[in-house]
Amino acid sequence: DGARFLFTILAAHADRQLRAAVEQGDPPEAILKAIDLIAEAERQLWANVNLKQVLETQYGLSLTGWTLHAAWALSDDALTIVGWGINPDGNAEAWIVTLPAPPDCPADLNDDGIVNVTDLLVLLASWGVCPATGCRADLNGDGFVNVTDLLELLASRGACAGSECRADLNGDGFVNAMDLVELLASRGPCPDGECPADLNDDGFVNALDALDLLMSWGPCP
Secondary structure (H helix, E strand, C coil), X not given: CHHHHHHHHHHHHHHHHHHHHHHCCCCHHHHHHHHHHHHHXXXXXXXXXXXXHHHHHHHCCCCCCCEEEEEEEECCCCCEEEEEEECCCCCEEEEEEECCCCCCCCCCXXXXXXXXXXXXXXXXXXXXXXXXXXXXXXXXXXXXXXXXXXXXXHHCCEECCCCCCCCCCCCCCEECHHHHHHHHHCCEECCCCCCCCCCCCCCEECHHHHHHHHHCCEECX
């Protein structure tokens, strides 16, 4: 949208100034000025989006009765925002919001610990321009779900760090042809009890599980 477009322009300009200042050996004042420009670009982004709507829809905050008028400052990690507004009693009041850190495995769009076909389908269903509240499948944060995000998801395929490597059916630390052979030998409805090759837990070992296995190909994390 327009706010993200403005942010992109301002941030790109500030980034060029910062790089030039560092490469040219400019004095610290020039470098700090370039860093301030980047921070200003971030403030412009928050100033041009419906911040209240974002906080309520994306982060689950209850802001009933509040009117958020301005965001004054943003922390270096972009997780703490300070501003002012009108509280439910009708009085002007400063506010501070601390957002949760982003997920360690952003391409795991359904939070199941693995980046696979299910996440790919979620990304494809979100294809196009993100709404003002943002969209999780926009992995590079440019306001669009497109080929760049698709490539990032494919590059992240497989189990997330610290998660179980379910597609490693023989437990040798790799997802490879041996696991694929084991999966194909198990195809069909799952009997009662465990069905390790049913990677998407739908009760069947079929082509969808094979796709999940192929997306996890290689060493386990």
